[in-house]
Amino acid sequence: MELVEAIILSVLAASTPLLIAATGELVTERSGVLNLGVEGMMIVGAACGFGGAWLTGSILIGALFGIVAGTLMSLIFALMALGLAVNQVATGLALTILGVGLSGLIGAGFVGERITPAIHLHIPGLTDIPLLGRVLFGEDAFVYFSIALIIGVWWFLYRTRAGLILRACGDNHISTHALGYPVLRIRTLAVMFGGACAGLAGAYLPLAYTPFFIPGMTAGRGWIALALVVFASWRPGRLVVGAYLFGAVTILQLHAQGWGVGIPSQFMSALPYLATVIVLVLLSRARTGGSTAPAALGTVFVPDR
Amino acid sequence: MRKSLLALAAGLLLAGSVSAASAADKLKVGFIYLGPIGDLGWTYQHELARQALVKELGDKIETTYLENVPEGPDAERAIEQLVRAGNKLIFTTSFGYMDPTLKVAKKYPNVHFEHATGYKRDKNMSTYSAKWYQGRYIQGLIAAKMSKSGVLGYIGSFPIPEVVSGINATILAAQTINPNIKVKIIWANTWFDPGKEADAAKALIDQGADVIMQHTDSPAAMQIASERGKLAFGQDSEMIKFGPKTQLTSILDTWGPYYIERVKAELDGAWKSEDSWGGLDSHMFAMAPYTNMPDDVKKIAEDAQAAITAGKLHPFKCPVIGQDGKEVECKGGANLADGQILGMNFYVKGIDDKLPGK
Numbered sequence: 001m002e003l004v005e006a007i008i009l010s011v012l013a014a015s016t017p018l019l020i021a022a023t024g025e026l027v028t029e030r031s032g033v034l035n036l037g038v039e040g041m042m043i044v045g046a047a048c049g050f051g052g053a054w055l056t057g058s059i060l061i062g063a064l065f066g067i068v069a070g071t072l073m074s075l076i077f078a079l080m081a082l083g084l085a086v087n088q089v090a091t092g093l094a095l096t097i098l099g100v101g102l103s104g105l106i107g108a109g110f111v112g113e114r115i116t117p118a119i120h121l122h123i124p125g126l127t128d129i130p131l132l133g134r135v136l137f138g139e140d141a142f143v144y145f146s147i148a149l150i151i152g153v154w155w156f157l158y159r160t161r162a163g164l165i166l167r168a169c170g171d172n173h174i175s176t177h178a179l180g181y182p183v184l185r186i187r188t189l190a191v192m193f194g195g196a197c198a199g200l201a202g203a204y205l206p207l208a209y210t211p212f213f214i215p216g217m218t219a220g221r222g223w224i225a226l227a228l229v230v231f232a233s234w235r236p237g238r239l240v241v242g243a244y245l246f247g248a249v250t251i252l253q254l255h256a257q258g259w260g261v262g263i264p265s266q267f268m269s270a271l272p273y274l275a276t277v278i279v280l281v282l283l284s285r286a287r288t289g290g291s292t293a294p295a296a297l298g299t300v301f302v303p304d305r
Numbered sequence: 306m307r308k309s310l311l312a313l314a315a316g317l318l319l320a321g322s323v324s325a326a327s328a329a330d331k332l333k334v335g336f337i338y339l340g341p342i343g344d345l346g347w348t349y350q351h352e353l354a355r356q357a358l359v360k361e362l363g364d365k366i367e368t369t370y371l372e373n374v375p376e377g378p379d380a381e382r383a384i385e386q387l388v389r390a391g392n393k394l395i396f397t398t399s400f401g402y403m404d405p406t407l408k409v410a411k412k413y414p415n416v417h418f419e420h421a422t423g424y425k426r427d428k429n430m431s432t433y434s435a436k437w438y439q440g441r442y443i444q445g446l447i448a449a450k451m452s453k454s455g456v457l458g459y460i461g462s463f464p465i466p467e468v469v470s471g472i473n474a475t476i477l478a479a480q481t482i483n484p485n486i487k488v489k490i491i492w493a494n495t496w497f498d499p500g501k502e503a504d505a506a507k508a509l510i511d512q513g514a515d516v517i518m519q520h521t522d523s524p525a526a527m528q529i530a531s532e533r534g535k536l537a538f539g540q541d542s543e544m545i546k547f548g549p550k551t552q553l554t555s556i557l558d559t560w561g562p563y564y565i566e567r568v569k570a571e572l573d574g575a576w577k578s579e580d581s582w583g584g585l586d587s588h589m590f591a592m593a594p595y596t597n598m599p600d601d602v603k604k605i606a607e608d609a610q611a612a613i614t615a616g617k618l619h620p621f622k623c624p625v626i627g628q629d630g631k632e633v634e635c636k637g638g639a640n641l642a643d644g645q646i647l648g649m650n651f652y653v654k655g656i657d658d659k660l661p662g663k
Contacts, residue, residue, distance in 0.1 A: 014504055104341050111343035114546065210499040210525040212547065215341045217523075219498035230398070249500070250317040252509040257491040258458075260658045265464075265492035 008135050008252060012143050013061055013209060015247030017201040018044075019146045021154055021225035022232070022239055024197020029229055030157065031190035032170035034298040035075055039222025040099020041195050042202035045070040047103035049203025050213035054110050059118045062207050063200060064143075070199015072194050073099060080259025082184050085300045102214040117211035118142065125126070140208045142200075147240075154236035159251070166190060170294030173301040178262045183301055198222065227276050233292055242279075246272045332572055334358070335392035336370035337383055339399040344497070346522035346541040349374065349560035351421075359563035362568055376401025384409045389415050394571045397421065405642075406430060419567060419577050419593045421560075422467075424647075428578055436584035437467070438474040438646065440556040440592055441518075442620035443609050444538050445478030447553050447595070448488050448516040451536055452601045457488045458509030460519040460526055462496045464661045468520045470649040472656070474620040475518060478609075482654055490515055490658050499525035510535055516553075516584065527551060534599065543593050552596060554606070555593035562588045582643065585614040621646060628652040 021038055028035050048069035053062025073095060118140040121127065124221045126137040157163040166186055173183045201221070206213045224246060224291040232238035253268035309423060330632065336355055340348040355368055369392060373573045374383045380402045383481050386411060396419045397406045403423035410430040418430040424434055448457050461468050474491065479486040489512055491505045498521075506526035508515050509534050516535040519526045524547040525643035530537035539545070539555025563581065570576045583589035592610060594605045612618035623635035635643040652660050 003511055006431055006507070010504060010507050010511075014500070017500075028308065104343070108343055112345050142432075183572045205500060210503045210523070210528060212524060212528065213497075214344060214497075214499060216344075216497065217494070217499050219500060221500070251504055251508065254491050254501075254505050255512065258489045258508050258512045258514075260489075262659050266661060268496055269492075269494040 001138065005131050007132060007255060009139065010251045011244065011247045012135065012139055013247075015243045016143050016146045017204045017209070017221055018206065018225050018228060018246055019150060019240065019243035020121035020142075021198045021201035021222060022243060023146070023150050023170065024194035024201070025225055025229050026232070026234060026236065027153060027157075027197075028190050028194035029297055030170045030234060030294055031166050031187045032294050032296040032299065032301070033081065033187050033191055034088045035071065035077055035081075035101065035191060035194055036089060036226065037095025038198050039218060039220065039223050040096035040101075040102075041070045041073040041198035042097045042222045042225075043103040043216070043218045044073050044106065045199030045202030045216055046205050047107040047202075047213060047215075049199070050115065050221075050259055051106060051271070052112060053115050053207055054113050054213075057115075057206050058158040059116075062115075064202050066199040066203025066207075067196045068199070070195040070197070072200065072250070073199070074191045077195070078188045081300075082187055082191070085196055085302050088298050099194070100216070107213050107215055108212070110213055111215070112212065115207070115211050118208035142204050142208055143230055150236050150240055157236065159264070167294070173296045173299070176300070177245055177297070177303055186283020187301075198225075201225070224272070227273075230293075231276050231279050234294065235292070245275065249275060312528065331367045332365060332394065332568070333390070333392040334368045334568055334571075335387035335395040336367050336368065336392070337374050337380065337387070337395070337397045337399075337402060338370055338372040338374065339374065339401075340497070341372050344522065345544075345559070346497070347522060348398070350541055351396075351560055351583075354560035354564050358564045361565050362572070365572055366568060374402075376405075378405070379635060381408055383406035384418075385412075388413050393417065394568060394576070395419070400529065417571060424580055426580060431567075431579045431581070433581040435588075435589035436582060436646075437590060438470045438620055439555055439584045439613050440590060441471040442474040442478040442618075443592060443606050444518060444554065444556075445475035446601055446609055447598060447606050448475065448536075449479035449482035451553065451598060452483075452516045453484070454513050454515045455483060455486055456513045456515065457486065457513075458514030458517045459488055459490045460502060460505045460508070460509070460521055460616040461490055461492045462519070462521045463494060464492060466647055466649040468620075469652070469660065470646050471520055473625075473653045474648065476653055476655055477620060477625070484655075486655070488656060489656075490656070492661060493521050496520065497522045499523040502526050503529050506530060506537075518652075520637065524548075527553065531619060533540060538591060541604075545593065545596065550597055552593070553597055554595050557593055558593045559588060559591045582647075583609060586616065628654055628656060 025038055045066035049062045050065030052065025053059050077095050080086045081088045120138055120140050123137045127133045165181050169183050169186050177183045226244045231242040249272045257265050324461040338348045351587045358380045369382050374380050394417045400419045400422045403425050406418050406420045407425050410427050420432050422434045423432050493501050493505050502523050506529035515535050517526050517530045519540050522545045527537045527544045527548040531551040539550050539552050541558050545552040595606050617641040621641040625633045627633050
């Protein structure tokens with residue numbers, strides 16, 4: 001029982017940065033913009049988040065630094081890809097390269113410094129309930145925030161007028177524009193939201209997961225977040241499932257190795273990616289209810305005035 | 306404001322030209338680094354060694370380094386860039402630079418190259434590495450003494466001989482203390498991913514390991530062990546900052562003495578292409594202070610270190626029994642031959658796991 005609880009806790013923690021970053025990218029892509037710079041925004045968020053927390057001693061301020069840093073990075077993307085209508089794929093990739101360099105520069109001063117990590121909640125009574133107590137009431141605040149975030153995004157996309165307009169931008173920007181909605185402004189806001197989420201997801205790593213900063217510590221999680229959005233076929237519900245599935249496979253393959261299950265570790269390390277490919281194939285085969293990529297995803301929009 | 310800026314610029318220009326003039330007769334030494342200097346591990350240790358070199362011979366040499374150079378074709382350009390900048394001795398500090406270094410070495414026979422941890426050499430290209438398995442033997446002794454559960458946790462990077470020989474040395478040592486010692490091995494399949502290293506440490510501890518060893522580069526595992534009140538060993542660098550009550554010792558890559566020796570040889574015109582595979586005796590690596598353990602354990606560790614340094618104790622003393630229960634052919638007389646250790650691709654008896662790819 002204890003081991004099951006320990007595994008669930010590890011899975012929750014491992015899935016959280018993926019879920020936060022992917023939620024942001026989901027909104028961005030739903031507005032019709034493909035931002036491949038998630039890794040870059042995340043890693044700058046990690047550097048700034050850690051820096052903020054280290055300078056002020058506050059995890060909350062660190063998280064805010066991460067959010068602001070991610071948002072600023074996304075504004076560079078918005079300026080290039082939306083303002084100047086540069087190719088989105090190229091701009092996103094450039095953003096990642098820029099972010100990796102920037103994070104090294106920003107973080108150079110506090111590599112190896114220590115901070116007090118985000119504390120785990122402890123609600124007397126509730127947290128002490130066996131098995132479920134620690135899972136439901138004993139994690140750090142980021143974990144619960146990520147769940148609130150995805151529920152909020154689902155509600156926004158499917159239950160509000162603004163969400164409907166955002167989705168309309170992603171599906172047909174010309175019609176949306178013709179109806180008089182400011183496509184570029186909506187997309188810029190969506191890109192900024194994506195940046196804020198990526199920055200926060202990056203900040204989660206040095207603030208709660210492994211409380212120190214080292215360049216390169218996101219280690220490709222931004223790319224997994226991007227894959228997750230496709231995996232989820234742009235739907236918030238599936239995104240949650242996907243994020244926890246990824247986290248679970250990652251953690252369980254480590255446990256399987258510890259138990260001495262005779263499957264090659266290289267194969268098990270590749271499992272999450274294999275799962276993505278399989279789901280993508282299944283989705284593309286399904287005629288109905290399958291892939292629902294926003295129709296205008298990645299296409300440049302230049303309003304004729 | 307503008308005036309002072311101009312003055313500053315002029316001053317910088319002047320300083321630059323002065324140092325360039327005096328640098329003309331200095332030996333230029335170049336370094337290629339895999340990661341950023343601040344990685345607290347592999348690259349950081351090479352940088353510390355470079356600084357030691359500058360401190361020792363700074364009036365005779367001028368050093369340059371390029372950090373964050375990816376392995377593969379890009380490395381070739383970076384190495385060539387150092388050659389063109391006039392460097393006469395170039396250290397390339399990661400395994401993946403092997404072929405690029407060799408290629409550039411063939412092109413510039415008058416420049417000397419030193420490649421870390423590789424096996425290809427040429428008239429003007431040396432190789433150097435360290436016998437880290439010696440340090441892991443000492444860690445195995447400490448781990449077996451300190452473990453209450455009798456289960457050790459080992460985080461491996463990739464199942465290559467360097468890592469496998471480390472695991473075997475650890476277990477052979479641990480068995481001399483506790484013949485029934487168990488080890489759980491998790492391959493991270495990465496040298497550096499703090500999140501994954503932390504997850505691996507969590508999994509090992511959740512499965513009952515109470516001493517964590519790692520052959521990956523970040524301090525994440527140390528931090529998890531510290532959080533959970535377990536014990537751990539550092540890797541490459543001093544990691545005690547991340548576990549003041551956790552770190553037992555750490556294998557420290559100390560390249561400084563080697564770099565100083567080789568640069569001195571170059572200055573004296575005595576540089577020769579060689580293969581250096583040094584251990585504790587030649588200070589190719591060192592052990593961090595033995596901490597968080599009782600005095601008798603510390604004594605065992607120190608005695609073992611002294612014996613290994615003096616050449617009286619060899620981790621792979623024959624007979625070595627393989628996992629299949631058969632004796633490993635002893636090609637080196639009393640101990641396994643260097644070549645057998647450098648190419649080690651089997652587990653020793655007592656490891657209840659399968660080596661990936663076997």
